[in-house]
Amino acid sequence: MQFPKVLVIADNLGRWKASERPHFRDFMTGIESWVYACDGEYCNVFECTQQIVDSFDIVIGNTNFAPKYQEKLLQLCTGRNQSVKWISLIEGCAKEYLRPMSYIKEIFAASDLINVINEQSLPFFRELTGTKAEFIGVPYPVENVYNLRKSIGERKREVFIAPMLLKRWNDHSVARASGLPYFGIEEKEHRTLRNIPKMLKKYGTLNGNIRMDKVKKFYKDDKLEIRRAYTLKDYFHQLSNTYFWVNLDERYTWARYVLDAAALGIPIITTKSTGHGTTLFPELTVDNEFQIDKAINLGKRLATDPDFYKQNANPDIELIAKYSYQNMREKLFQSI
Numbered sequence: 001m002q003f004p005k006v007l008v009i010a011d012n013l014g015r016w017k018a019s020e021r022p023h024f025r026d027f028m029t030g031i032e033s034w035v036y037a038c039d040g041e042y043c044n045v046f047e048c049t050q051q052i053v054d055s056f057d058i059v060i061g062n063t064n065f066a067p068k069y070q071e072k073l074l075q076l077c078t079g080r081n082q083s084v085k086w087i088s089l090i091e092g093c094a095k096e097y098l099r100p101m102s103y104i105k106e107i108f109a110a111s112d113l114i115n116v117i118n119e120q121s122l123p124f125f126r127e128l129t130g131t132k133a134e135f136i137g138v139p140y141p142v143e144n145v146y147n148l149r150k151s152i153g154e155r156k157r158e159v160f161i162a163p164m165l166l167k168r169w170n171d172h173s174v175a176r177a178s179g180l181p182y183f184g185i186e187e188k189e190h191r192t193l194r195n196i197p198k199m200l201k202k203y204g205t206l207n208g209n210i211r212m213d214k215v216k217k218f219y220k221d222d223k224l225e226i227r228r229a230y231t232l233k234d235y236f237h238q239l240s241n242t243y244f245w246v247n248l249d250e251r252y253t254w255a256r257y258v259l260d261a262a263a264l265g266i267p268i269i270t271t272k273s274t275g276h277g278t279t280l281f282p283e284l285t286v287d288n289e290f291q292i293d294k295a296i297n298l299g300k301r302l303a304t305d306p307d308f309y310k311q312n313a314n315p316d317i318e319l320i321a322k323y324s325y326q327n328m329r330e331k332l333f334q335s336i
Contacts (some may be wrong), residue, residue: 006040094121145263164306203303265314
C-alpha cells in the first residue's frame with residue numbers, strides 16, 4: 001500500500017529509512033515507531049535541511065525542551081513548502097510545557113496538528129494554541145509483544161521495578177514490601193570517544209559502572225538485584241516471565257511501561273497520571289506517586305492472593321489493539 005511520504009525529526013543522530021533498519025521494527029515503541037508505522041524516514045534535527053523537509057508529504061516533528069533544538073525545529077517548520085503537513089509530537093511530560101519556553105508556541109502555531117500523548121493534558125494544549133490538537137500518541141507493536149506472553153504458571157515470582165533506579169525510589173518501597181525477590185535496572189556508561197568528555201564533566205570519572213555504583217550507595221539494600229539496562233532486542237524477552245511490575249510514575253506522558261505490561265499480560269501497579277493505568281489496570285492504579293501505602297497493599301495482595309493476581313493479569317488484547325501500527329497510522333492520517 002502506498003502511504004504519504006512521512007519524515008520523523010528528533011534528536012537521535014542519523015538519517016535512515018524504515019527499510020534500512022528492519023531489525024528494530026518488531027519491538028519499536030519509541031517515537032521512531034512512527035517511521036515503521038508509515039514506512040517512512042527519520043532524520044536528526046540538526047542534520048535536516050529545508051530541502052529534505054520539502055521532499056515529504058508529512059513531517060512529524062518531535063518537540064524537545066532544548067532551546068537550540070526548538071529554534072532549529074521552528075526554522076524547518078516555518079520555512080517548509082505549504083504542501084508539507086507538519087505534526088508536532090509532544091515530547092516527555094506535559095508538565096514541562098507549563099513553563100514558558102522561547103519557541104514552543106511559535107512551533108505549535110506553525111503546525112497543522114499537535115499530537116498529544118497524554119489525554120489528561122489535551123485541554124491544556126488546546127488552550128495553549130489555536131492549532132488543532134488531538135490525543136493520538138505513539139504506535140505500539142501490539143501483536144509482537146502479545147505473542148511473548150507467558151502463562152501465569154511459567155512466570156518467576158519476582159518483581160520488576162520499572163523505571164531506571166536513579167530516576168525514582170518510591171517504586172522500590174513497594175517492591176521491597178511485597179515479600180518477593182525484586183530487581184531494577186540501571187544504565188552503564190559507555191566510554192566512547194564521544195562520551196568521555198560528558199562522563200568527566202558529569203561524574204569526574206571514566207568508571208563505566210558509576211551509575212550502578214550510585215544505586216548501591218543510595219539504596220543500601222543487599223536484597224535489591226541491580227541489572228544492566230536491556231537492549232531493545234532483549235527487553236521484552238527478559239521481562240516477559242516476571243510476576244508483576246511497579247511504576248509509580250509522576251509524569252503525564254505516554255507511559256510505555258504500562259502498555260508493555262499490558263501486552264505481556266503482567267500486572268503493573270501504577271498511577272492515574274499515566275492515563276493507560278485506569279484503562280488497562282484499574283484495580284492497580286493509585287491516585288498519585290505518593291500513595292505508597294495503597295501501592296504496598298496492592299503489591300502484597302498480588303504476591304499472596306492468586307485470584308486477585310489472576311483477575312489483574314492478561315488484559316484483553318483488544319484494550320491495546322487501537323495502538324497498533326496500522327490503527328495509529330490510520331488515526332494520524334485521518335486527523336491531518
